[in-house]
Amino acid sequence: MVVVILLLLFWAQAVIAQLSLPSPPFLPPRASSGAQPSAQDSIPNPQWSTLLGNLLYFYEAQRSGRLPGTKRVSWRNDSAVNDGSDVGLDLSGGYYDAGDYIKATFPLSFTIMSICWGATDFGGGYDLANQTAYLDDMLRWGLDWLIKAHPSPRTLYVLVSESSVDNAYWGGDLNIPQDRTSYQINDTSPGTDAAASASTAFAACSNLYANRSLGPSFSTPASLQNSTYADILLNHAQDLYSFAVNASGGKQTYQTAVPQAGAAYGSSSYGDELAMAALLLAWATNSSDYYSQAETYHAQYSLGVKNVVFNWDSKAPGLTVLFAQLANAGASFAGNLSYWQEEAERYFDRVLSGGDPSFKTQGGLLWYPGDSNSASLNPALNAAMLLTRYARIATTQEKRRSYLDFARSQLDYALGNNPMSAPYVVGSNPNSPANPHSAMASGGNDINNIDTSPPQEAYVLYGAVVGGPDVQDRFYDIRSDWPETEVALDYNAPMLTLAAMQVLNNTSDPFFTRLQDGAFAAQKPSGKPCDAAFPCKGGSGLSRGATVALGVILPIVGVAIIAGTWYCYRLRRHRYRY
Ligand SMILES: *[C@@H]1O[C@H](CO)[C@@H](O)[C@H](O)[C@H]1NC(C)=O
Ligand SMILES: *[C@@H]1O[C@H](CO)[C@@H](O)[C@H](O)[C@H]1NC(C)=O
Numbered sequence: 001m002v003v004v005i006l007l008l009l010f011w012a013q014a015v016i017a018q019l020s021l022p023s024p025p026f027l028p029p030r031a032s033s034g035a036q037p038s039a040q041d042s043i044p045n046p047q048w049s050t051l052l053g054n055l056l057y058f059y060e061a062q063r064s065g066r067l068p069g070t071k072r073v074s075w076r077n078d079s080a081v082n083d084g085s086d087v088g089l090d091l092s093g094g095y096y097d098a099g100d101y102i103k104a105t106f107p108l109s110f111t112i113m114s115i116c117w118g119a120t121d122f123g124g125g126y127d128l129a130n131q132t133a134y135l136d137d138m139l140r141w142g143l144d145w146l147i148k149a150h151p152s153p154r155t156l157y158v159l160v161s162e163s164s165v166d167n168a169y170w171g172g173d174l175n176i177p178q179d180r181t182s183y184q185i186n187d188t189s190p191g192t193d194a195a196a197s198a199s200t201a202f203a204a205c206s207n208l209y210a211n212r213s214l215g216p217s218f219s220t221p222a223s224l225q226n227s228t229y230a231d232i233l234l235n236h237a238q239d240l241y242s243f244a245v246n247a248s249g250g251k252q253t254y255q256t257a258v259p260q261a262g263a264a265y266g267s268s269s270y271g272d273e274l275a276m277a278a279l280l281l282a283w284a285t286n287s288s289d290y291y292s293q294a295e296t297y298h299a300q301y302s303l304g305v306k307n308v309v310f311n312w313d314s315k316a317p318g319l320t321v322l323f324a325q326l327a328n329a330g331a332s333f334a335g336n337l338s339y340w341q342e343e344a345e346r347y348f349d350r351v352l353s354g355g356d357p358s359f360k361t362q363g364g365l366l367w368y369p370g371d372s373n374s375a376s377l378n379p380a381l382n383a384a385m386l387l388t389r390y391a392r393i394a395t396t397q398e399k400r401r402s403y404l405d406f407a408r409s410q411l412d413y414a415l416g417n418n419p420m421s422a423p424y425v426v427g428s429n430p431n432s433p434a435n436p437h438s439a440m441a442s443g444g445n446d447i448n449n450i451d452t453s454p455p456q457e458a459y460v461l462y463g464a465v466v467g468g469p470d471v472q473d474r475f476y477d478i479r480s481d482w483p484e485t486e487v488a489l490d491y492n493a494p495m496l497t498l499a500a501m502q503v504l505n506n507t508s509d510p511f512f513t514r515l516q517d518g519a520f521a522a523q524k525p526s527g528k529p530c531d532a533a534f535p536c537k538g539g540s541g542l543s544r545g546a547t548v549a550l551g552v553i554l555p556i557v558g559v560a561i562i563a564g565t566w567y568c569y570r571l572r573r574h575r576y577r578y
């Protein structure tokens, strides 16, 4: 009896620990519904709301650990429930990183930071779409795991199961190999970038849960406020920042301490993470001390205007935007708004004008040689997300308009306005990719015949943004072609914020409702791509990406070596390789 009462109390506790989920639950509609234009223009537009819901649903499919009774993805099972047992801890839960089964803290931290920052600035979109309870659920599944991965102030688990082991397995979630090693950084073997990046996730989400908005230039934070949780998150953020700054082992990239982490997500530097953590903490605590540290790191690590991408390894462009937002919000500690607007606009003007090094493909996709050679949509969507956010505080109407136009062109491209007529979100339209590189969704377990076994992908991985097309705008939709078809936690993040922005502001449908069944089939190239998964020999008809790849094989001139090193470095991004 006592046990029953205790269990009931425990259950009640578990239920009130977060917003209650809608009943009946939101489930992604069939892909065919994405080919039906809405009957009338409205805000929220139902198609954008559904897209937002689908994008969040993807994260539910990526869950690791024991799944709750509220599980919506019927084909997922409990998995990797013993994670952490090798180190005497419970590290079960959290999210699988991509098409594989590793749990990688560094890109997860970036993903969560990006989503929380977006949900703070454009939270009204989640509210209007009735997705805020799912947002809360999604964030807590990640944050609660990050809390477990941070068992003491100067210990952070950065990887569970490594790529070299994981890449040997292709199959469902019931037979994941049990030899999953947990890797940590600590005071004597630190990882400045990983600790600071986890700090950014906690700080950004503390801001969201505490309702610390960036003022009337933006929407209100999504309505999931919980000050208890916000405080817990802030404590972790501060401890991790101290760990990053003051570890007795000094400052170093985390793969120096944990070489296994370098295989999938080697980090190029830690200055950007330090600055981003300090800046988010300044916002969270209203502290000029943290702010001046952010400024110091910004100068010390030369994080000023360069035409680089915004992603899990490269935070500088987002940092500039956040500096400008804080100044715009009139934060008492913040610096000179004009200065940060100038910085941000010099960056964005370079992105828009192209050249050195970015350009637009013929079909109109923003392309960064090297970075875009695998997961090409990611640099473009992150740029679109930052542009749409910054446009609200641009110095002139003209800049505002050009930033929004450019961002819209990238979003439209990703959602089907491209030479393939393919919206690159699984299950959103009949022309969406049918073969995402995802071991769990594939239904196959024959690692030598990923593409044909089974012939049709077993489960529709609704809401997953795939890597994206090649530099000639071609998309082959081949399951083993991870540069184009893999899914990943961080691929969805910018699209999620963009969708929230559209729910708030766009009465008309996403581009894909105009695409009728068969449009992609009519454009789809035959043959094989030419990329890191399908290396091609011979000199003719090479894509730009392959040309750079050749630089690795034939490092004749210095330039080729530099390009090749960069490309190799990007290669580590993927989790699966033959
Ligand atoms: C707020 O979050 C805390 C920590 O997760 C949880 O214990 C509590 O139940 C939450 N409160 C509400 C009202 O949701
Ligand atoms: C959100 O919920 C409200 C109240 O139940 C409902 O009127 C509205 O249609 C819902 N909106 C969406 C986009 O589901």
Ligand SMILES: *[C@@H]1O[C@H](CO)[C@@H](O)[C@H](O)[C@H]1NC(C)=O
Binding pocket: 075, 076, 077, 171, 172, 173, 174, 440, 441
């Ligand atoms: C989950 O388990 C069921 C059998 O109960 C199986 O059919 C399904 O494929 C499993 N899901 C995955 C992702 O392996």
Ligand SMILES: *[C@@H]1O[C@H](CO)[C@@H](O)[C@H](O)[C@H]1NC(C)=O
Binding pocket: 183, 184, 185, 186, 187, 188, 189, 257, 258
């Ligand atoms: C600290 O981390 C390093 C690198 O992961 C590891 O080799 C070492 O055992 C850890 N130290 C402790 C005390 O756990």
Ligand SMILES: *[C@@H]1O[C@H](CO)[C@@H](O)[C@H](O)[C@H]1NC(C)=O
Binding pocket: 211, 213, 219, 220, 221, 225
């Ligand atoms: C959060 O802040 C917004 C203003 O940005 C306000 O309208 C809203 O009521 C606040 N919500 C809570 C729960 O305090």
Ligand SMILES: *[C@@H]1O[C@H](CO)[C@@H](O)[C@H](O)[C@H]1NC(C)=O
Binding pocket: 241, 242, 243, 245, 246
């Ligand atoms: C780092 O250590 C110094 C010296 O003890 C201290 O003054 C400073 O506050 C610490 N920094 C952080 C971020 O904890």
Ligand SMILES: *[C@@H]1O[C@H](CO)[C@@H](O)[C@H](O)[C@H]1NC(C)=O
Binding pocket: 286, 332
């Ligand atoms: C932030 O700190 C400044 C200076 O100490 C103070 O004037 C201001 O009211 C504080 N703002 C908030 C939101 O607490």
Ligand SMILES: *[C@@H]1O[C@H](CO)[C@@H](O)[C@H](O)[C@H]1NC(C)=O
Binding pocket: 336, 337, 338, 339, 342
């Ligand atoms: C603010 O920045 C602008 C642009 O860099 C500069 O012209 C101006 O002098 C600065 N103002 C102050 C008070 O520092």
Ligand SMILES: *[C@@H]1O[C@H](CO)[C@@H](O)[C@H](O)[C@H]1NC(C)=O
Binding pocket: 388, 391, 392, 504, 505
């Ligand atoms: C969104 O719509 C509102 C109301 O129509 C408008 O004031 C605002 O400028 C729009 N924002 C953007 C970024 O388009």
Ligand SMILES: *[C@@H]1O[C@H](CO)[C@@H](O)[C@H](O)[C@H]1NC(C)=O
Binding pocket: 408, 411, 412, 505, 506, 507, 508, 509, 510, 511
């Ligand atoms: C609404 O979305 C469509 C499709 O993405 C786009 O073409 C249109 O410009 C958007 N409208 C606004 C006001 O953002």
